[in-house]
Amino acid sequence: MPIESRVRSRARRLRLEVDGHKVSVPAGTTVLYAAELAGVSIPSLCSHKELSPFGGCRLCAVDIAGIGGHPLACSTVVTDSMEVTTDTDGLRELRQEILQLILSEHPCSCIFCGEQDECRRSLTTIRKAGVTTGCRSCPNDGDCELQRVVEQVGITEIGYPITYRGLEAEHDDPFFDRDYNLCILCGRCVRVCNEVRGTSVLAFKYRGRKTLIGPAFGTSHIEAGCEFCGACVSVCPTGALAEKVSKWDGKADGVETSTCPFCGIGCRLEVAHKDGRLSSVSGALDSEINDGQLCVRGRFGLPEATHHYLRARQPMLRRGAYFRVANWDEALGEVAERLKQVAPDEFLMLVSSDLSNEGLFAAQRLVRSGLGANGVDSTAGASLPGGPGVWSRLFSLPVSIKALSEAETVIVAGLDSRFSFSVVGVQVRRAMREGARLVAVDARESNLARMADEWVRPEPGDEARALVEAVRKWPGGGTLAVVVGPRVFDCPGAGELVSRLETLAQDEGVTVVPLVHGANIRGALELGALGGVLPGPRPDEGRGLTLADMRAGKHPKVLYLVGEAPFTTRPDCDFVVAQDLYLPPFAVDAFLPAASFAEAEGTLTNLEGRVQELRAVERLPVGAVHGFALPDWKIFSDLAGRLGRSDLEYADAAAVRKTIRAEVSGFAAEGDRAPRRMAPAELPVEPAGDTVQGTGRFVLVPERASFRHRGIDLAGVVEGLGELHLEEGLRMNVADMTRLGVEPGGTVTVSLGSRRVAVAARPDPDCPRRAAYVSLIEAWGGVGGEAADPALELLSRLAARPVRVRISAGDRSPARKRGGAHVPGR
Amino acid sequence: MAAVTRPQPELDDLPASSPPIDPWAQIVQGFDGNRSDLVPVLQRAQSLLGYLPPDAVRRVARWLRLSESEVFGVATFYAQFRFTPPGRHHVRICLGTACHVKGGVQMLETIQRRLGVGAGETTADGEYDVERVACLGCCALAPVLTLDEAIHGQMSVLKLQGILDAEASA
Structure with a gap:
């Protein structure tokens, strides 16, 4: 629990004196925090505000009147009228001795180097050529708690023989490196993994001098079920754990609080920047949503997603056979010219639900008001299982992520929180620690099902009906939280489930958390950046082109893709404009470089309806090197100017928000992050049906791809996510694969009615028997011209909901018979 | 502790990285899944199997709803547990x-x-x-x-x- 909330709690207050400073603290406070409140700093390495007392480093020894020996400040609880002394000659000597013992096993040339003075002097000398910047032997140098404690305790040499453990540094797992030679066994990582995350991937292994930190049997973190949330890296006081991307960035220049741009939970971030570039990200201690915790994407994905070398940073135009760099004036002029000429019913803009509110609103306003067209759509339509109508009803319920941790009963359906919605998993496990009962409804053996008190395991693809049943069994009284994963709303019986959730949410003690992928998908719905939805949201009676029309073969003359690339080949249009961070994997006629989440101010709406700020932390000079990217709203504003519509121009992001407020009632005023309930509207609905269709022994269950940001697959730009191979191929139970005689990675043929698709199968230990899971790749563009697997694309087109299929070994697809490459029909 | 109703994990389906454990029923016999039984369960597993193979650690962990790392951490603390098969x-x-x-x-x-x-x-x-x-x-x-x-x-x-x-x- 953070220190502030401890102090604010209503416990009885006790008075004590620390080094003569009088202070009053609530009962239950430790001497260490009481001293901090009194303004007295006691050196300590193993204690951490978020973690339980440990008493491992023994540096915080103090003297307390009436207590013999040197009790530890971190694990001694304050009693009334306590008199604490923290700084005597004896204590100083004791601490120096202990610290020397710790350092005798910790490489510390950064602290005790004979050349240090000389080194510092030469580093400030003016030189002509190649600079030796001193030895940076540790990634934490200059930003290290151990160095600070050494300074505080004041030692200049080590009187003990130095031992070096000679352990091999571990670089095999993605995202962070581990060098346990630098580990001081403070146990913070073990405790954060256990107490805060509830995953317990890390443990103390062996004993005495051989003690090590890590998973069982020296298995990799991937195998051990690590969520790669980076909580251990954040709490490590040394350089033992260091994230790969920003390892050698050194001490950050500054930190800003921003919002995670990767999913609708809307976790708050502390974004560190160095030399005008985003360096690393950690969770902000915001008690409303994530309380300092993040998932793998938010913790490690941001720097690479915005700095990847394939990032396209200049406007480009097609001129005959050439696709060349242009300036903004030229590019906007050309696009505006095309927009002027196109007939309203021959234009379609596809806009990603990962854009900021400002971008989404300006996009649909430019099309609807500026061009008089109705052709606005988004792959978000496909990401909203059951259609926008269902979600406007779900978002009208009081959604609260924080309330999860306070519930007495938690029912979780269709959610594995290891890599997606991890923060929800953290809150659920926090509730369990407080004594909540967890009921998991999942055909897969998800990470939450594994630790549930009751695991209801329905047939694959039948979670919705099982969840209705589980909810019905709840006796009422007390508090209940229901968490519903995106997959569940595709299952038969989802219609009844939504009505049931609505009735349930009337109850005072019930919280419903419906989850869906897409960072600003609630914003897209509210601001009308979807087909058939106007800002509000209100139903749009006008009929424009949609993505579904394109799938059916009806192509617009001008196609404007904003952060979307839902095709593997160029669609059959006269003019294609792409506005994104990366070039799409097919030829376009104009490319407009958009600013990323780290380069422009803006807001995102999370699943609870909070409107939260995105901060621009990248401050690099505009030019050929760092590019000319502009915020999405700015590009739309400039285009409107060129179309002669000065009423659609905006001076800044705040001006866009002002216009939003005029049209969308209840849209947050500046600086207001309060959760809001959406007014339900009569919007399009796609009923999920009552049974799983098709014939066959297997159920093919589609899962909505979650590692997407705008038009890109994050696994393509974030190296570590690529290493995890999370959304590749058809995922099946090992026993089923053995029975079919298919090797891991071998080809199977999936037969849906008369269609046959050959695809690679991958063993998945969590998958139930007689089921296959596949990630829907509707909104997949890939990076660097690399197109998605056409077979998977076809499969996700055919199976938008759980469907019965036949699966056989080997390739029996028609493409194979023809002997040519298989091109999906569209 | 409240009664735990859950299907047995389908561990038979996992690729066996060490010899299959047949005496699983014997290992858990008489225990009712309390975490405080960890050390006695491990002792029985070792007495029946001769050592603690990774599969046994995984099975015990899933059964007691602990992580494998926690079980391994406890087991390696005690000198009495071994993790390699005993020789003849x-x-x-x-x-x-x-x-x-x-x-x-x-x-x-x-x-x-x-x-x-x-x-x-x-x-x-x-x-x-x-x-x-x-x-x-x-x-x-x-x-x-x-x-x-x-x-x-x-x-x-x-x-x-x-x-x-x-x-x-x-």
């Missing part, structure tokens, strides 16, 4: 105070050179496993080691070589 012959070398003074370390080094395995390990052919112990209770015979049930006292490197030669030719 069991060598225990004493490195207690008396044996240490009289050269127990040289005995361990000799064994290591001869068998190619260190303390806590088993030879690749499954013939010998080596264990270092703190005292065998016969310090007057230091340095002392046991080979299966036989106690060999007042050892020297040569005597030890002789014993191993005799074993090898037997």
Whole structure:
């Protein structure tokens, strides 16, 4: 629990004196925090505000009147009228001795180097050529708690023989490196993994001098079920754990609080920047949503997603056979010219639900008001299982992520929180620690099902009906939280489930958390950046082109893709404009470089309806090197100017928000992050049906791809996510694969009615028997011209909901018979 | 603790990285899934299997709803648990105070050179496993080691070589 909330709690207050400073603290406070409140700093390495007392480093020894020996400040609880002394000659000597013992096993040339003075002097000398910047032997140098404690305790040499453990540094797992030679066994990582995350991937292994930190049997973190949330890296006081991307960035220049741009939970971030570039990200201690915790994407994905070398940073135009760099004036002029000429019913803009509110609103306003067209759509339509109508009803319920941790009963359906919605998993496990009962409804053996008190395991693809049943069994009284994963709303019986959730949410003690992928998908719905939805949201009676029309073969003359690339080949249009961070994997006629989440101010709406700020932390000079990217709203504003519509121009992001407020009632005023309930509207609905269709022994269950940001697959730009191979191929139970005689990675043929698709199968230990899971790749563009697997694309087109299929070994697809490459029909 | 109703995990479907565990029912017999039973369950697993293979650790962890790392952390804290299969012959070398003074370390080094395995390990052919112990209770015979049930006292490197030669030719 953070220190502030401890102090604010209503416990009885006790008075004590620390080094003569009088202070009053609530009962239950430790001497260490009481001293901090009194303004007295006691050196300590193993204690951490978020973690339980440990008493491992023994540096915080103090003297307390009436207590013999040197009790530890971190694990001694304050009693009334306590008199604490923290700084005597004896204590100083004791601490120096202990610290020397710790350092005798910790490489510390950064602290005790004979050349240090000389080194510092030469580093400030003016030189002509190649600079030796001193030895940076540790990634934490200059930003290290151990160095600070050494300074505080004041030692200049080590009187003990130095031992070096000679352990091999571990670089095999993605995202962070581990060098346990630098580990001081403070146990913070073990405790954060256990107490805060509830995953317990890390443990103390062996004993005495051989003690090590890590998973069982020296298995990799991937195998051990690590969520790669980076909580251990954040709490490590040394350089033992260091994230790969920003390892050698050194001490950050500054930190800003921003919002995670990767999913609708809307976790708050502390974004560190160095030399005008985003360096690393950690969770902000915001008690409303994530309380300092993040998932793998938010913790490690941001720097690479915005700095990847394939990032396209200049406007480009097609001129005959050439696709060349242009300036903004030229590019906007050309696009505006095309927009002027196109007939309203021959234009379609596809806009990603990962854009900021400002971008989404300006996009649909430019099309609807500026061009008089109705052709606005988004792959978000496909990401909203059951259609926008269902979600406007779900978002009208009081959604609260924080309330999860306070519930007495938690029912979780269709959610594995290891890599997606991890923060929800953290809150659920926090509730369990407080004594909540967890009921998991999942055909897969998800990470939450594994630790549930009751695991209801329905047939694959039948979670919705099982969840209705589980909810019905709840006796009422007390508090209940229901968490519903995106997959569940595709299952038969989802219609009844939504009505049931609505009735349930009337109850005072019930919280419903419906989850869906897409960072600003609630914003897209509210601001009308979807087909058939106007800002509000209100139903749009006008009929424009949609993505579904394109799938059916009806192509617009001008196609404007904003952060979307839902095709593997160029669609059959006269003019294609792409506005994104990366070039799409097919030829376009104009490319407009958009600013990323780290380069422009803006807001995102999370699943609870909070409107939260995105901060621009990248401050690099505009030019050929760092590019000319502009915020999405700015590009739309400039285009409107060129179309002669000065009423659609905006001076800044705040001006866009002002216009939003005029049209969308209840849209947050500046600086207001309060959760809001959406007014339900009569919007399009796609009923999920009552049974799983098709014939066959297997159920093919589609899962909505979650590692997407705008038009890109994050696994393509974030190296570590690529290493995890999370959304590749058809995922099946090992026993089923053995029975079919298919090797891991071998080809199977999936037969849906008369269609046959050959695809690679991958063993998945969590998958139930007689089921296959596949990630829907509707909104997949890939990076660097690399197109998605056409077979998977076809499969996700055919199976938008759980469907019965036949699966056989080997390739029996028609493409194979023809002997040519298989091109999906569209 | 409230009654736990959950299907057994389908562990049979996992690729076996170590010999399959048949006596699973015996291991958990009489226990009702409380986390406080961890050490007794591990003890029974070891007495039935001879050691704690990764599969057993995983199964115990899932059954008690702990992580494998936690179970392994607890098991490695105690000297009584081993994680490699025991050999057909069991060598225990004493490195207690008396044996240490009289050269127990040289005995361990000799064994290591001869068998190619260190303390806590088993030879690749499954013939010998080596264990270092703190005292065998016969310090007057230091340095002392046991080979299966036989106690060999007042050892020297040569005597030890002789014993191993005799074993090898037997």
